[in-house]
Amino acid sequence: TTLTPLPVDCAIPVGSGRQVSVPRMYAARIYLVTDAKLDFFLNPGPALVHPSFLNSSDPNFGRNWSFAEFTFNDAQLFANISYVDFVGLPLGIALSTTSSGSQSVPGLPSGSASALAGELSAQGSNWSQLVQTSGGRPLRVLSAQHKADQFAGYLDGYIDQVWQKYATQPLTVDTQAVGAFTGRVAGDVLTFDNGESFTRPTTADVWSCDSGPFAIAQGASDARKAIIPRLAAALNRTTLLANANQPTGEDPAQFYRNAATNHYARIVHSKLPDNRGYAFPYDDVTPGPDFSGSVFAGDPAVLTVTVRGL
Template sequence: MISRRSFLSLSAATLATATVLPLAARTASAATPATFGLKLVNNSGSGTVYAYVTGTTPDGRLVLLRADGSPYYPDSPGAAHTPLPEDCAIPVGSGAQVSVPKMGGARVYVVTDAKLDFFLDPGPALVHPSFLNPDDPNFQKNWSFSEFTFNDEQLFANISYVDFVGIPMGLSLTTSGSGTKTVNGLPSGSLDAISSELSALGGNWPGLVQTGGGGNLRALSPHHHADQFGGYLDGYIDQVWQKYEGTDLVVDSQNPGLGTFTGRVSGGQLVFGAESFAKPATADVWSCDSGPFAIPQGASDARKSIVPRLAAALNRTTLLDNANQPTAEDPAKFYQGDVTNHYARIVHAKLPDNRGYAFPYDDVSPGPDFSGAVFAGDPDVLTITVGATHG
């Protein structure tokens, strides 16, 4: 399993995870090229589209690309929230292409009808646009992003709906010899359809829809309103814990070197040998990285394998019915209960190829690829197609 969470990260201040190269991606071939081409295609319906590329160099420096593709390394400012000294907007217009050097924890932002405002904190650390702070100058703008890491082993890029649904984006990666990899992403107009379905659910689900300028701006993941969902999943999780007091739960690491782990609930803990898990709260399930799903530094390989599969099964509400995770998972049975991650259900229902991260461990799979990732050790051109937000 190639994990978005484990692969995308060199920028600890803003996108904190640890870069781990998937074993399946390692080859005996030469290292990746020095750069890859980033091509931007504008199908948004707006003649005013800008892109921004930002990440962290292999030696730890903050880097952005200028409009001509040259790298810009900001100096540390004297005060917090200092406006970025250079305009790093890449005009997309009818199309654009720049060369991208090695960088990790990277993002490609796109925005229509305006430019984004970026700021620096001492470090320097980039202050990214906020979709949670109404006072952020970018809050009312129509923007979204894709993620990538490009190192000596491979380019890994993905479409992510882990935070929100905004501007539809598609990815296509051409390579020098390993074929073309494509993730279609959400079709144009999906934001309105997703927002409508969330609103129709009632309860706290309509609160995930952000509006502005007479239309929908974004549909947020429930992770960002976890406090409003309180004990939403408590009843389901209680049933899971009761079942596995008397039934074995088998979790396949999907790693031949680790094999499977068998657990049962004992003393209120779901115990797999030396690893045990307290009942998670709804917020822990939505985030996949808090409470019993936190993976501290120095955690065992067993815990690193079990956490994603438990978190995925709880988001998909299949853990009660399937005691063999994720081997016997049937995608047709994901999100079927009245109580489930309806955000993920609705997003996946709109994806033409069912591929895109709707929660952090959405790459857990019995076989089919549900992730929104493309990757290769011989990247040539990564094309990002920007679609229309509204139908």
């Protein structure tokens, strides 16, 4: 594919005081970089080609950057910081409003990439393969979904235990919006009383939350769309052996306690001052405290993104 450079310079130096009018937009990003401007390209679509943390030939690959996500529609401004893909340049966000107070998510502190790299490497297995370096120091740490081939079979033992458990007792998943459903495993398939069934997932399916039995096909029922996030979240947090009522009764103190678990998500949350920030795609599944690291309001005034040291 032939790429062409973005024909305008969209970089705004911090402290420049430049004002930009932002239209309503969905799933937008604010990119921040410390060591050089990011290069953006267009494909023949044309569509914007975002900076890549996976393609070493991308000119942005070795740069120190990150992003915050936001949606600005007629109802509200919603923004979040995410570690679903990687931990790199640490960011925090805050939102002030015209009449409903303020919200903030501190995000990871300075030095988190190095700390995360060290603790992941100490886990053994292939966790050290998630660390990308530049100049001899960690630049970013990838989520395990981006190195899924390094973890083939990693969760098999745990998933086997889960499937065995629910072959002999029911699993209840409360979707809140469309009701609670009870399932059992028979013939290696988890089937709920509404007819939705799920084959045994692989480790890659769990890490990504959107492949194998967790892929949401066109025409999928609302119930299936609601069950998938709750199953995927429980498998990432390895809580299905301890709690047969998902996500009701989930205790955050019991997340990631299994020896084989999503150690990337576990360590990311251990570094977050308030435990808030997406560390896998369905990290917003919870019966109680918010883990998603988001701010939102229908009367937004100022959204502030804070950059911390690598």
